[in-house]
Amino acid sequence: MGGPVTPQRLILAYGQGIFPWPVAGLPVLWFSPDPRYVLVPSHAHLGRSLRKQLRRQHYEIRADTAFEQVIQRCADVERPGQEGTWITTELQRAYTELHHLGYAHSIEAWQHDQLVGGLYGVSIGAIFCGESMFALAPEASKVAFATLLAQLVRWRFRLVDCQVHTPHLERFGATQWPREEFLLALHRATSEVSRIGRWQLDVTPETAPDVLDAARPKRQRAT
Numbered sequence: 001m002g003g004p005v006t007p008q009r010l011i012l013a014y015g016q017g018i019f020p021w022p023v024a025g026l027p028v029l030w031f032s033p034d035p036r037y038v039l040v041p042s043h044a045h046l047g048r049s050l051r052k053q054l055r056r057q058h059y060e061i062r063a064d065t066a067f068e069q070v071i072q073r074c075a076d077v078e079r080p081g082q083e084g085t086w087i088t089t090e091l092q093r094a095y096t097e098l099h100h101l102g103y104a105h106s107i108e109a110w111q112h113d114q115l116v117g118g119l120y121g122v123s124i125g126a127i128f129c130g131e132s133m134f135a136l137a138p139e140a141s142k143v144a145f146a147t148l149l150a151q152l153v154r155w156r157f158r159l160v161d162c163q164v165h166t167p168h169l170e171r172f173g174a175t176q177w178p179r180e181e182f183l184l185a186l187h188r189a190t191s192e193v194s195r196i197g198r199w200q201l202d203v204t205p206e207t208a209p210d211v212l213d214a215a216r217p218k219r220q221r222a223t
Protein backbone atom coordinates (compact mmCIF):
# COMPACT_ATOMS: atom_id res chain seq x y z
CA MET A 1 0.00 0.00 0.00
CA GLY A 2 1.02 3.56 -0.65
CA GLY A 3 3.47 5.17 -3.02
CA PRO A 4 2.80 7.46 -5.98
CA VAL A 5 1.16 6.01 -9.09
CA THR A 6 3.63 6.71 -11.90
CA PRO A 7 3.99 5.19 -15.38
CA GLN A 8 7.25 3.52 -14.35
CA ARG A 9 5.68 2.00 -11.24
CA LEU A 10 2.66 0.81 -13.24
CA ILE A 11 4.88 -0.98 -15.77
CA LEU A 12 6.83 -2.63 -12.95
CA ALA A 13 3.64 -3.60 -11.12
CA TYR A 14 1.80 -5.05 -14.12
CA GLY A 15 4.88 -7.06 -15.01
CA GLN A 16 4.55 -8.75 -11.61
CA GLY A 17 0.78 -9.24 -11.71
CA ILE A 18 0.00 -6.26 -9.46
CA PHE A 19 -2.41 -3.40 -10.13
CA PRO A 20 -3.65 -0.35 -8.18
CA TRP A 21 -7.19 -0.12 -6.86
CA PRO A 22 -7.67 2.96 -4.67
CA VAL A 23 -10.05 2.96 -1.72
CA ALA A 24 -11.33 6.26 -0.36
CA GLY A 25 -9.56 7.44 2.78
CA LEU A 26 -6.57 5.08 2.40
CA PRO A 27 -3.20 5.26 0.66
CA VAL A 28 -3.23 3.66 -2.80
CA LEU A 29 -3.78 -0.09 -2.45
CA TRP A 30 -2.08 -2.55 -4.81
CA PHE A 31 -3.58 -5.97 -5.48
CA SER A 32 -2.59 -9.39 -6.80
CA PRO A 33 -5.78 -11.48 -6.32
CA ASP A 34 -5.86 -15.21 -5.76
CA PRO A 35 -7.58 -16.61 -7.72
CA ARG A 36 -7.10 -14.41 -10.78
CA TYR A 37 -9.75 -14.00 -13.48
CA VAL A 38 -8.19 -14.65 -16.89
CA LEU A 39 -9.36 -14.97 -20.49
CA VAL A 40 -7.37 -16.69 -23.23
CA PRO A 41 -8.27 -14.78 -26.43
CA SER A 42 -8.34 -17.89 -28.61
CA HIS A 43 -10.85 -19.50 -26.20
CA ALA A 44 -13.23 -16.54 -26.13
CA HIS A 45 -16.96 -17.22 -26.42
CA LEU A 46 -19.41 -14.97 -28.25
CA GLY A 47 -23.10 -15.35 -27.50
CA ARG A 48 -25.70 -15.35 -30.26
CA SER A 49 -27.06 -11.89 -29.50
CA LEU A 50 -23.57 -10.41 -29.52
CA ARG A 51 -22.78 -12.14 -32.80
CA LYS A 52 -25.85 -10.52 -34.33
CA GLN A 53 -24.79 -7.14 -33.00
CA LEU A 54 -21.32 -7.56 -34.47
CA ARG A 55 -22.75 -8.47 -37.88
CA ARG A 56 -25.05 -5.44 -37.90
CA GLN A 57 -22.05 -3.10 -37.87
CA HIS A 58 -23.79 -0.49 -35.72
CA TYR A 59 -20.46 0.72 -34.37
CA GLU A 60 -17.09 1.64 -35.78
CA ILE A 61 -14.31 0.36 -33.54
CA ARG A 62 -11.14 2.40 -33.30
CA ALA A 63 -8.01 2.17 -31.16
CA ASP A 64 -6.06 4.91 -29.40
CA THR A 65 -7.88 7.89 -30.89
CA ALA A 66 -9.59 9.12 -27.68
CA PHE A 67 -7.79 7.60 -24.70
CA GLU A 68 -8.43 10.50 -22.33
CA GLN A 69 -12.12 10.55 -23.21
CA VAL A 70 -12.42 6.82 -22.63
CA ILE A 71 -10.79 6.85 -19.20
CA GLN A 72 -12.87 9.87 -18.19
CA ARG A 73 -16.10 8.15 -19.31
CA CYS A 74 -15.09 5.03 -17.40
CA ALA A 75 -14.59 7.18 -14.31
CA ASP A 76 -17.91 9.00 -14.76
CA VAL A 77 -20.22 6.08 -15.54
CA GLU A 78 -22.58 5.03 -12.76
CA ARG A 79 -22.16 1.44 -11.59
CA PRO A 80 -24.81 -0.41 -9.56
CA GLY A 81 -23.76 -0.95 -5.95
CA GLN A 82 -20.82 1.45 -6.13
CA GLU A 83 -20.45 4.95 -4.79
CA GLY A 84 -18.04 7.12 -6.74
CA THR A 85 -15.14 5.68 -8.74
CA TRP A 86 -11.76 4.08 -8.10
CA ILE A 87 -10.42 5.85 -11.22
CA THR A 88 -9.07 8.86 -9.36
CA THR A 89 -7.49 11.92 -10.90
CA GLU A 90 -4.08 10.49 -9.97
CA LEU A 91 -4.83 7.27 -11.84
CA GLN A 92 -6.19 9.10 -14.86
CA ARG A 93 -3.02 11.17 -15.07
CA ALA A 94 -0.71 8.15 -14.69
CA TYR A 95 -2.52 5.97 -17.24
CA THR A 96 -2.68 8.85 -19.71
CA GLU A 97 1.09 9.25 -19.39
CA LEU A 98 1.43 5.50 -19.85
CA HIS A 99 -0.68 5.83 -22.99
CA HIS A 100 1.66 8.50 -24.35
CA LEU A 101 4.54 6.10 -23.71
CA GLY A 102 2.73 3.48 -25.81
CA TYR A 103 1.80 0.95 -23.11
CA ALA A 104 -1.82 1.89 -22.31
CA HIS A 105 -4.49 1.64 -25.00
CA SER A 106 -8.12 2.48 -25.59
CA ILE A 107 -10.53 0.52 -27.75
CA GLU A 108 -13.45 2.75 -28.71
CA ALA A 109 -16.94 2.27 -30.14
CA TRP A 110 -18.09 5.16 -32.30
CA GLN A 111 -21.53 5.83 -33.75
CA HIS A 112 -22.08 8.78 -36.09
CA ASP A 113 -18.73 10.17 -34.89
CA GLN A 114 -19.88 10.04 -31.27
CA LEU A 115 -17.97 8.03 -28.66
CA VAL A 116 -20.58 5.64 -27.24
CA GLY A 117 -18.52 2.93 -25.57
CA GLY A 118 -15.11 1.47 -25.04
CA LEU A 119 -12.45 0.19 -22.69
CA TYR A 120 -8.85 0.78 -21.76
CA GLY A 121 -6.00 -1.29 -20.41
CA VAL A 122 -2.28 -1.92 -20.32
CA SER A 123 -0.30 -4.10 -22.71
CA ILE A 124 3.08 -5.61 -21.86
CA GLY A 125 4.53 -8.38 -24.00
CA ALA A 126 1.73 -10.73 -25.06
CA ILE A 127 -0.77 -9.87 -22.32
CA PHE A 128 -3.49 -7.22 -22.26
CA CYS A 129 -4.51 -6.13 -18.77
CA GLY A 130 -8.06 -4.80 -18.91
CA GLU A 131 -8.91 -1.95 -16.54
CA SER A 132 -12.40 -0.61 -17.16
CA MET A 133 -15.11 -0.19 -19.78
CA PHE A 134 -18.22 1.90 -20.35
CA ALA A 135 -21.23 1.91 -22.67
CA LEU A 136 -23.61 4.71 -23.58
CA ALA A 137 -25.33 2.67 -26.31
CA PRO A 138 -26.57 -0.96 -26.34
CA GLU A 139 -23.75 -3.53 -26.36
CA ALA A 140 -21.19 -0.88 -27.35
CA SER A 141 -18.52 -1.97 -24.86
CA LYS A 142 -19.12 -5.65 -25.67
CA VAL A 143 -18.65 -5.01 -29.38
CA ALA A 144 -15.43 -3.14 -28.64
CA PHE A 145 -14.17 -5.94 -26.40
CA ALA A 146 -15.06 -8.70 -28.88
CA THR A 147 -13.24 -6.83 -31.64
CA LEU A 148 -10.22 -6.41 -29.36
CA LEU A 149 -10.19 -10.14 -28.57
CA ALA A 150 -10.10 -10.99 -32.26
CA GLN A 151 -7.30 -8.49 -32.81
CA LEU A 152 -5.33 -9.99 -29.93
CA VAL A 153 -5.70 -13.40 -31.56
CA ARG A 154 -4.26 -11.94 -34.77
CA TRP A 155 -1.34 -10.56 -32.79
CA ARG A 156 -0.80 -13.86 -30.96
CA PHE A 157 -1.48 -12.48 -27.49
CA ARG A 158 -1.53 -15.18 -24.83
CA LEU A 159 -3.78 -13.69 -22.14
CA VAL A 160 -6.26 -11.03 -21.12
CA ASP A 161 -5.98 -10.26 -17.43
CA CYS A 162 -9.53 -9.59 -16.23
CA GLN A 163 -8.33 -9.22 -12.61
CA VAL A 164 -11.54 -10.21 -10.77
CA HIS A 165 -14.77 -12.00 -11.63
CA THR A 166 -17.70 -10.24 -13.27
CA PRO A 167 -20.71 -11.92 -14.93
CA HIS A 168 -19.96 -9.86 -18.05
CA LEU A 169 -16.49 -11.36 -18.44
CA GLU A 170 -17.67 -14.82 -17.51
CA ARG A 171 -19.98 -14.76 -20.53
CA PHE A 172 -16.93 -14.19 -22.72
CA GLY A 173 -15.31 -17.32 -21.30
CA ALA A 174 -13.02 -15.92 -18.62
CA THR A 175 -12.13 -18.39 -15.85
CA GLN A 176 -10.42 -18.36 -12.46
CA TRP A 177 -6.76 -19.30 -12.30
CA PRO A 178 -4.70 -19.90 -9.16
CA ARG A 179 -2.32 -16.99 -8.68
CA GLU A 180 0.73 -19.23 -9.03
CA GLU A 181 -0.51 -20.46 -12.43
CA PHE A 182 -1.30 -16.93 -13.56
CA LEU A 183 2.09 -15.56 -12.53
CA LEU A 184 3.87 -18.33 -14.45
CA ALA A 185 1.82 -17.55 -17.58
CA LEU A 186 2.39 -13.83 -17.02
CA HIS A 187 6.16 -14.36 -16.94
CA ARG A 188 6.00 -16.17 -20.27
CA ALA A 189 3.78 -13.52 -21.82
CA THR A 190 5.82 -10.54 -20.66
CA SER A 191 9.03 -12.12 -21.97
CA GLU A 192 7.74 -11.49 -25.50
CA VAL A 193 8.21 -8.23 -27.39
CA SER A 194 5.73 -5.51 -26.40
CA ARG A 195 3.55 -3.87 -29.04
CA ILE A 196 4.42 -0.31 -28.02
CA GLY A 197 2.87 2.77 -29.62
CA ARG A 198 -0.49 3.59 -31.12
CA TRP A 199 -2.45 0.52 -32.10
CA GLN A 200 -4.01 0.11 -35.53
CA LEU A 201 -6.81 -2.45 -35.79
CA ASP A 202 -7.17 -4.64 -38.86
CA VAL A 203 -10.14 -6.56 -37.41
CA THR A 204 -13.66 -5.12 -37.63
CA PRO A 205 -16.77 -6.08 -35.65
CA GLU A 206 -18.06 -7.91 -38.71
CA THR A 207 -14.94 -10.07 -39.08
CA ALA A 208 -14.31 -10.62 -35.36
CA PRO A 209 -16.54 -13.74 -35.00
CA ASP A 210 -14.79 -15.50 -37.89
CA VAL A 211 -11.35 -14.72 -36.47
CA LEU A 212 -12.29 -16.04 -33.04
CA ASP A 213 -14.07 -19.11 -34.42
CA ALA A 214 -11.02 -20.05 -36.49
CA ALA A 215 -8.73 -19.69 -33.47
CA ARG A 216 -10.82 -21.66 -31.00
CA PRO A 217 -9.64 -25.23 -30.30
CA LYS A 218 -11.77 -27.66 -32.35
CA ARG A 219 -13.35 -29.38 -29.39
CA GLN A 220 -14.60 -25.98 -28.14
CA ARG A 221 -15.97 -24.67 -31.42
CA ALA A 222 -19.66 -23.91 -31.44
CA THR A 223 -22.09 -22.66 -34.03
